[in-house]
Amino acid sequence: MHVFLTHNSEDLDAYYGRALPQLAEIAEVVLNPTGRDLTTAELIDAAAGCEVIVAHRSTPGEAAVFEQLPSLVSFLRCAVDTSTIDVDAASANGVVIARADKSFVASTAELAVGLLLDVARNITVSTLEYAAGRSPAQRAGRQLRGRTAGIIGYGSIGSHLADILVAIGMHVLVHDPFVADPRADGVTFVGFEELLRAADVVFPLAPGAPETDNLIGTPELAMMRQGTILINVSRGELLDDAAVAEALGSGHLGGLGLDVGRGGDQRPSPELAALPGVVATPHLGGLTPENADAQAASSVEQVAAMIAGDIPPRSLNAEHATRLRAWWDRTRR
Structure with missing residues (x-):
C-alpha cells in the first residue's frame, strides 16, 4: 500500500x-x-x-x-x-x-485556561512592555476564583474544561441542548440566554454547523455583562468577527482570547488579532x-x-x- x-x-x-x-x-x-x-x-x-x-x-x-x-x-x-x-x-x-x-481534548482545554489567565491578568501586554524597556502600566487584573464561567457545549473539551475551572474555584454554568441528563459536580446547567447574562467569561464550544454560525453576534454580546471575557478555542465561525470587534472597541467586551478564527488554517483573523484587548494564538490547541x-x-x-x-x-x-x-x-x- x-x-x-x-x-x-x-x-x-x-x-x-x-x-x-x-x-x-x-x-x-x-x-x-x-x-x-x-x-x-x-x-x-x-x-x-x-x-x-x-x-x-x-x-x-x-x-x-x-x-x-x-x-x-x-x-x-x-x-x-x-x-x-x-x-x-x-x-x-x-x-x-x-x-x-x-x-486534543486536554491540550485544547488547557490552552483555553491559559488564554483566560492571559487576558484576565494582562500577561502578554505587560510582558511585551517590560521586555521593551518600558514601565508597564499598572493594569488591575481579575481574580478567577469566585467568578462565573459559562461553557456553551458540554462535549469532550467542555467537560474537561469545566473540571479545571471548578478546581480553580470558579462557578461553572453550562448550556448544551443535546445533554439529556447532565450530571457533573460543581456544574449548573442553564439556558443559553441565562448563561450569557450571568457569566464573567464565556467559552463557546459548540460544534461547527450551519446553525451555530455566528453563534455569538451582536444580540448575544449585548446580553453579556459589561467587561465579560470571551475565549474561543473551538471554531472560528462561532463568532461574528465584526460584532466582536465592535464590542471590544466600545469597551463592552472586556477581553478576547482566540486560538481559532476565520483566517487561514482556521487561525484567528489578523485584523481581529491585532486589536487591543486581544490575545490570539495561531491554532496551537492541539500542538x-x-x-x-x-x-x-x-x-x-x-x-x-x-x-x-x-x-x-x-x-x-x-x-x-x-x-x-x-x-x-x-x-x-
Missing part, C-alpha cells in the same frame, strides 16, 4: 515525525516533495498511484481529488475536523474518509507532543487496519468504501 503524506516540512516535523518510522514499516510512504502546502492540482499530481492520502488539517479534500486519482481508496484526515473534505464526492467515487482520534503523536498514530492504525482487511476506525462513510474492497480483492489473489 502506497501512502502519501500532505504535510509541509514544518508540519511533518511538528505533527508526524515520530510516527513516520512506524508508517514506513507497514507501507510505502511518499512525502510531499515541495515542503510547502499543496494546491489541489499539485496534490493530484504528487499523490498519483497512491492508495491512501494522509492529510494535514490544512489540506482540503476537494471533489477533484477523488475524481482524478483512480487508485485512491482512502483519505485520512490527520485531525478531527473534516469540514474541508467533500465527503459526498468521496462517497460517490468509492473513497472512504476517516478522521483521527480526539486526543503538543501528546496530541500530535496520538493523532499521527491514529493514521498508522487506520492504514494497518486497511492492510489487514478492515475498514479504518473512525470512518465517516464506510458503506461507500468500494475502492477499498476492490483493492482487497486484487491484493488477495
